[in-house]
Amino acid sequence: MSSRVYTSIASRSITASTAINSCRSCRSSSKLAYSRRYLATPVSPPSISPARRIGRGLFRYFVAPVVSLSVGYAAGLYIMSAAAVAEAPLEDKAVYDPQIDAAIDALPLVVSLRSDPRFTESRPHAAAPEHLKEQMLTAGVLTGPDRLAVPPIVWTDSEAHEMVSIVHLGRNMCGHPGIIHGGLLATLLDEGLCRCAFLALPSNVGVTANLNLNYRSPAFADRLYVMRANVTKVDGRKAWVKGHFETVPEDGKEPTTVVEGDILVVEPKWAKSLPKVVDVTA
Template structure:
C-alpha cells in the first residue's frame, strides 16, 4: 500500500472569467466578514485604501493606515500557487509580502514619497499555510529613522494572533538616484 500527496491545485483560472469573478467576489465577501477588518473599519484612527489604483476593484488589496501611530495593517488572502512545499507558503512569497507592506509604510515617511529597500531581515517563526487570510502589521520606528532613512518593523500573523514571521527593514531615499514619486495611497 502506498500513500501519495496530491499537490496539483487544479487548472489556472482565466482572469476575468466567470469562475474568476465568482471566486474573487466570494473572497471579498469573506474579507468583509473578518473581525480584524470590521475592527479596523470602525476605528477612526485608521484610513482604509486600496493600493494600485489602476487595478480593477476585485484585484485590489486593502490597506489600513493609522497616521497617528504611523502603522499600517493589511489583510491578505493566500491562495493556491504560493507553495514552496505542498500547502506551505514559499519563504520568498513571505519576504515579498513583508517588503511591499513595510515599503508602503516607509514611503509615507520619506521625501518625495519614494525610496528603496536597503536591508531586510526576516525571522520565520512558523510554517505559513495557504488558503487563509493573514494580517500584516507594520510599524514605523521614529527613533531609528531620519530624513532619508525609514526603519520599519512588521509581523505576519493570523486572526488568532499566531505570529508566522517577523521582520525589520531599512528603506532609504537615495541622494544620487532619481526615483519616481509614488503619490498617495500607493
C-alpha cells in the first residue's frame, strides 16, 4: 500500500471518530439541558374542582362521623341483646306451647295415669338446674319451638320399676321432611330407658353399657308419642330395661310401635361422688 493511500485512510478514520465523539457530546449535552429544564420547571398540582372539594369535606366532616356513630350504636345494641339472651333463664328463651300441654292433658291415657296412685308425675327437663340446661342436650339444646316444644311428662312406678312418658316431637327434628330423625329417637329412648333403670339401682345413677334398637315404623313430625319402659332384670349394680316409642291411640285403634329397644345400665363404682341433676325418684 502506498503512503498516499494509507494517509487518506487514516485521515478518514480520524474524521469519523471525531464526528462520532461530537455527536455523543451533543446528545449528552442535550440530555443534560433537557434534565435541567425539566427540574427547573415547576410542577403544578392537579386541579380539584370546587364541587369535588365540597364533596370531600362533606364526607370527611359529616358522612363519615354519622356512619361511624351509627355502626357503633348498632353494634352496642347487638352486644347488649346477645348478652341479655345469654343471661336469660332457659324458660324465657324457650316458651312452652300451652296448646300442646292442653292436648296432653286431654289424652285418656294421661287422665288414667294421673288417677292411678301407683304413678308419680314429674317433668325432669323442667326441674333441671338453670345453670346446667345450656350444657344438656334434651333439656337444653333440643328444647324450643318446633323441637321439644314442651318438656316431656314422666310417670314412674318406683315399686314396679315401670315408666310412661308423653313426648311431643316438633317439625324441626327431622331426618327426612316430615319424618323424625332416627338418631333423635335413639337419644330419647336411651335417656328414657336409663331413667327407668335408675329406679332399680342402689344410687339411682347409671350409664349406658349396651343399647339395642329396632325401628318398626316412621315417626311423623309435630305429633305426640308415648314412651313405655320397664326393668326386666336387676343384678347388683346392673339393670336391664326394655321399652319402646308408640303412637297415641286414636279412635280405639291399637298404637303403632315406632322404635323398640333394650338397654343394659351399669352403676359405676364412683356413682356416689356424682352430683344428681334431677331426683328421679320424685
